[in-house]
Amino acid sequence: MGAGWTDDGRADAVLVLVTAFEPFGGLAANASWEAASRLPDAVPDGSGGQVHVSRARLPVSFARAGTRIVELMDDLRPDAVVCAGVARGRRTVTVERRAVNTMTGRIPDNDGFRPDGEPVLRGEADRLSATLPVDDLVGAVRAVGVSADPSEDAGLFVCNATYYRALAQAGVRAAEGGVRVPGVVFVHVPGEETLPPGRCARALRAVVEETARGLRAGASTGSGGASAVLARGGAAATRLRSLSRAEGRALRLGISGGVGAGKSTVAEVFRRRGAVVADADELSRRVVEPGAPGLAQVVRAFGGRVLRPDGTLDRGALARLVFSDPRARARLEGIVHPLVGRAARAELAGAPAGGMAVYDVPLLAETGMQGVFDAVLMVDAPLEARLDRLRARGVEPGDARRRIAAQAGTDRRRALASIWIDNAGTAEDLAAVTEDVIDRWLT
Ligand SMILES: CC(C)(COP(=O)(O)OP(=O)(O)OC[C@H]1O[C@@H](n2cnc3c(N)ncnc32)[C@H](O)[C@@H]1O)[C@@H](O)C(=O)NCCC(=O)NCCS
Numbered sequence: 360m361g362a363g364w365t366d367d368g369r370a371d372a373v374l375v376l377v378t379a380f381e382p383f384g385g386l387a388a389n390a391s392w393e394a395a396s397r398l399p400d401a402v403p404d405g406s407g408g409q410v411h412v413s414r415a416r417l418p419v420s421f422a423r424a425g426t427r428i429v430e431l432m433d434d435l436r437p438d439a440v441v442c443a444g445v446a447r448g449r450r451t452v453t454v455e456r457r458a459v460n461t462m463t464g465r466i467p468d469n470d471g472f473r474p475d476g477e478p479v480l481r482g483e484a485d486r487l488s489a490t491l492p493v494d495d496l497v498g499a500v501r502a503v504g505v506s507a508d509p510s511e512d513a514g515l516f517v518c519n520a521t522y523y524r525a526l527a528q529a530g531v532r533a534a535e536g537g538v539r540v541p542g543v544v545f546v547h548v549p550g551e552e553t554l555p556p557g558r559c560a561r562a563l564r565a566v567v568e569e570t571a572r573g574l575r576a577g578a579s580t581g582s583g584g585a586s587a588v589l590a591r592g593g594a595a596a597t598r599l600r601s602l603s604r605a606e607g608r609a610l611r612l613g614i615s616g617g618v619g620a621g622k623s624t625v626a627e628v629f630r631r632r633g634a635v636v637a638d639a640d641e642l643s644r645r646v647v648e649p650g651a652p653g654l655a656q657v658v659r660a661f662g663g664r665v666l667r668p669d670g671t672l673d674r675g676a677l678a679r680l681v682f683s684d685p686r687a688r689a690r691l692e693g694i695v696h697p698l699v700g701r702a703a704r705a706e707l708a709g710a711p712a713g714g715m716a717v718y719d720v721p722l723l724a725e726t727g728m729q730g731v732f733d734a735v736l737m738v739d740a741p742l743e744a745r746l747d748r749l750r751a752r753g754v755e756p757g758d759a760r761r762r763i764a765a766q767a768g769t770d771r772r773r774a775l776a777s778i779w780i781d782n783a784g785t786a787e788d789l790a791a792v793t794e795d796v797i798d799r800w801l802t
Pocket residue numbers: 617618619639640643674675677678681688691692695696699720721722762765766
């Protein structure tokens with residue numbers, strides 16, 4: 360991101376867009392704009408260069424602020440968006456972890472509109488998470504002597520709705536294929552009676568400078584630093600949610616994606632980097648080997664037609680059966696999944712504290728197991744590329760399509776991904792971007 364990305368013809372400059380709000384609620388000034396208007400046109404990037412800063416004042420209007428920020432993001436193509444707003448009841452600067460898809464006003468906005476629980480964007484996710492590193496930004500504000508905390512969400516007023524629109528817009532860009540997807544965060548500043556304007560401006564500047572440092576760190580190494588996107592050739596990783604990591608045990612990472620998306624290739628990179636990796640497909644073969652408990656159960660359920668003459672499972676025959684009949688599939692899954700789950704847990708228990716326990720599992724979204732992981736990494740690739748790659752591996756497109764029809768779609772996968780990898784380049788690009796993900800975001 361940043362240097363080298365000139366797809367839209369823009370000069371190679373790195374840009375942070377900072378938005379803040381006009382006054383509302385009968386006050387003459389808005390502390391967020393007072394702070395934003397004091398920002399310089401460029402800030403140091405921490406390695407001798409500068410990152411450009413563009414400021415915009417938004418209306419306190421549910422309808423107009425969201426439209427405006429989307430326009431700004433489309434026109435300016437910023438590398439990061441820092442939204443600021445005022446939260447007069449709060450004592451500290453707060454960096455918001457997420458935006459919620461609900462609008463409620465205790466008072467009307469500046470257009471006289473007072474929503475009562477309507478969605479910001481109908482049919483979209485209930486909440487979206489910051490794509491810039493919230494905890495690092497909190498640390499940067501504290502480092503300049505201003506009290507700051509992370510906050511769970513941005514409330515329900517215009518600030519939140521604007522944040523939601525900005526995150527959704529970044530998601531649209533990511534889904535389009537991932538060039539210049541900006542990291543987005545929202546910062547609430549207290550009112551002037553709590554934090555004097557000079558200190559407030561210093562706090563916001565600290566957020567912008569930390570963001571700039573992250574962007575430049577990424578640009579100078581060809582990956583993303585604190586930013587939300589890492590790219591290598593045609594492969595791009597987007598960080599959609601912040602990652603939590605518990606002390607005293609291994610990081611629990613789920614890797615998933617549709618058939619042929621590239622998850623085993625990604626998992627292999629993790630294995631090379633020392634992770635303990637459990638592969639659900641491999642385990643699902645092991646639990647139905649001759650003599651293993653699963654095989655007898657499968658034969659009881661489906662009969663001898665799923666056995667080869669040598670007594671091993673005829674996987675092709677079973678695949679034809681279950682991918683044309685959802686009830687048969689559910690029956691097979693009812694036998695195989697518990698056995699696979701048990702075997703995977705046993706393997707992953709061996710990962711040491713401080714290491715990585717990685718579960719490569721195709722049906723992560725379908726089985727709703729995201730809660731057991733600290734982070735979920737989803738791999739995706741254009742449909743045609745998946746079909747071609749699978750064909751090269753001997754899987755007929757018809758078979759592949761039937762499996763795809765039995766799997767979760769992109770939206771469901773995105774809704775629970777912490778990291779999204781678009782595998783639209785070469786296998787080498789995919790491996791390189793995975794290495795970057797490990798180095799930048801997971802270690
Ligand atoms: C039907 C079977 C025998 C076909 O075997 P085959 O060797 O052709 O495929 P393999 O197991 O290597 O799976 C390849 C890919 O197919 C897809 N797939 C497999 N099972 C399913 C399923 N139940 N639903 C949707 N997609 C599936 C996944 O993307 C998987 O990565 C086998 O897939 C199976 O036993 N499936 C049921 C168990 C299961 O759900 N496995 C997934 C991980 S636990």
